[in-house]
Amino acid sequence: MASASRPQFSGRLGFVMAAAGSAVGLGNIWGFPTQTAGNGGGAFVVVYCVLVFLLAYPALMAELIIGRYRRANIVTALGGMGSHALVRRFGKGVGLYGVLTASLILAFYSLVGGWMLAHTLQPAFALIRADSGATWLTTQTPWRDIIFSGLFAGLTAAIVSAGVKQGIERWARRLMPLLITLMLLLALYVWSLEGAETGLKMLLLPDPSGLTNPSLLISAMGQAFFSLSLGVGTMLIYGSYLSPDDSLPATGAIVAGVDTGIALLAGLLIIPAIFAAQHLGIVIYGEDGTLHSGPKLIFNTLPALFSSIGNTGLALAAIFFALLSIAALTSSISMLEVPVAYLEESLSLSRKRAVAIAGSVIFSASILIALYFDQLFGFVVTFTTQYNQAILGIVLCLFSGWLLHREHLLKVLGKKEYRLFNTIWPVYVRFVCPLLIALIFVHSLRG
Numbered sequence: 001m002a003s004a005s006r007p008q009f010s011g012r013l014g015f016v017m018a019a020a021g022s023a024v025g026l027g028n029i030w031g032f033p034t035q036t037a038g039n040g041g042g043a044f045v046v047v048y049c050v051l052v053f054l055l056a057y058p059a060l061m062a063e064l065i066i067g068r069y070r071r072a073n074i075v076t077a078l079g080g081m082g083s084h085a086l087v088r089r090f091g092k093g094v095g096l097y098g099v100l101t102a103s104l105i106l107a108f109y110s111l112v113g114g115w116m117l118a119h120t121l122q123p124a125f126a127l128i129r130a131d132s133g134a135t136w137l138t139t140q141t142p143w144r145d146i147i148f149s150g151l152f153a154g155l156t157a158a159i160v161s162a163g164v165k166q167g168i169e170r171w172a173r174r175l176m177p178l179l180i181t182l183m184l185l186l187a188l189y190v191w192s193l194e195g196a197e198t199g200l201k202m203l204l205l206p207d208p209s210g211l212t213n214p215s216l217l218i219s220a221m222g223q224a225f226f227s228l229s230l231g232v233g234t235m236l237i238y239g240s241y242l243s244p245d246d247s248l249p250a251t252g253a254i255v256a257g258v259d260t261g262i263a264l265l266a267g268l269l270i271i272p273a274i275f276a277a278q279h280l281g282i283v284i285y286g287e288d289g290t291l292h293s294g295p296k297l298i299f300n301t302l303p304a305l306f307s308s309i310g311n312t313g314l315a316l317a318a319i320f321f322a323l324l325s326i327a328a329l330t331s332s333i334s335m336l337e338v339p340v341a342y343l344e345e346s347l348s349l350s351r352k353r354a355v356a357i358a359g360s361v362i363f364s365a366s367i368l369i370a371l372y373f374d375q376l377f378g379f380v381v382t383f384t385t386q387y388n389q390a391i392l393g394i395v396l397c398l399f400s401g402w403l404l405h406r407e408h409l410l411k412v413l414g415k416k417e418y419r420l421f422n423t424i425w426p427v428y429v430r431f432v433c434p435l436l437i438a439l440i441f442v443h444s445l446r447g
């Protein structure tokens with residue numbers, strides 16, 4: 001497993017940028033606001049924050065701890081834990097399932113990332129009145145999807161093949177500050193629009209009756225696991241590149257905090273924008289009386305708002321979709337790192353070759369999804385994010401709880417943190433966390 005030449009992030013900041021880059025993605029800027037809009041506003045935000053703290057942060061710690069302890073990709077890491085051959089074989093199987101899931105997530109994520117790139121270019125075409133080009137860019141067709149997901153996958157592959165420090169960390173350091181700046185600029189603009197305060201109220205004043213709704217719990221847990229990139233070995237492999245002297249619990253808490261903070265900021269940007277759109281006469285409710293959410297919100301309501309503001313609106317639209325593209329890219333590189341690290345470490349391939357192999361297999365899957373969109377897209381999303389992430393999350397908690405003993409934890413965490421952590425951690429991660437995830441998961445299957 002670990003070798004002397006194993007790559008490492010340059011320090012805590014580099015890790016935080018990369019891991020927050022992985023966490024902050026379409027899940028935050030698209031998923032969180034649309035789920036909030038579709039689930040009654042502030043109540044969803046409250047439940048989400050509680051679940052991040054109770055379930056997602058411990059699951060994140062479980063992955064980081066395993067990654068740092070084993071210093072290897074998810075397959076090698078899980079395949080080497082426990083003393084029974086059967087447990088090891090099971091671990092290896094779970095690891096491979098994680099690699100498959102990360103790759104499938106990347107296959108549909110590249111498609112969505114491609115939509116964002118196409119929408120980023122559209123305002124430029126609209127500005128020079130190249131109307132047919134602008135329409136082509138924003139109309140979903142297999143060709144547009146294949147070309148732009150190829151572009152998105154190409155960018156992802158180029159960054160990952162440059163290496164952990166020179167590629168992933170370097171680009172996360174460049175893109176994350178840009179992302180936050182663009183978001184703040186847009187938010188300031190949106191808050192100045194008439195009608196925005198209705199959205200702010202919806203988000204900040206939760207309706208308590210919503211808090212007991214079980215479907216809220218299910219959506220919020222899925223959203224939290226997806227948003228923190230859990231279960232599929234991304235945080236595990238990033239944890240394995242963290243230098244041994246950085247405090248794990250604190251670093252993990254920063255990543256979870258940044259991820260949640262940016263999701264909230266995205267909510268504070270997008271939901272007020274919906275009501276500013278309504279103020280301008282744009283329809284924001286569907287026939288059944290619920291707020292437009294999902295693709296309708298991102299690709300209809302918000303562009304309608306932008307285009308009603310004239311040329312400034314075109315700039316705003318370009319900034320908005322650039323923001324989404326950047327967020328998607330810093331996440332997609334972390335997904336690709338999962339199969340790449342596995343191929344590199346287990347099969348001794350060079351990084352470039354590993355990227356070429358994993359990249360082309362995953363891109364082929366994206367092409368299939370683009371061609372059979374109606375049959376495949378929803379299925380792949382549900383299978384990977386709703387089922388697999390929860391199941392893998394449970395197994396990772398169990399592995400870190402039952403197969404890492406006192407001396408391992410002591411080694412990974414250091415004396416001071418170990419003492420603090422050890423009071424509740426073992427019981428929590430062995431019993432409470434897996435049970436709670438399982439309960440919510442089973443409930444989601446029945447409902």
Ligand code: PHE
Pocket residue numbers: 022023024025026027028105226227228229230232234331332334335
């Ligand atoms: N966390 C990313 C987002 O919010 C998605 C992701 C899932 C990234 C799984 C890596 C692994 O968009």
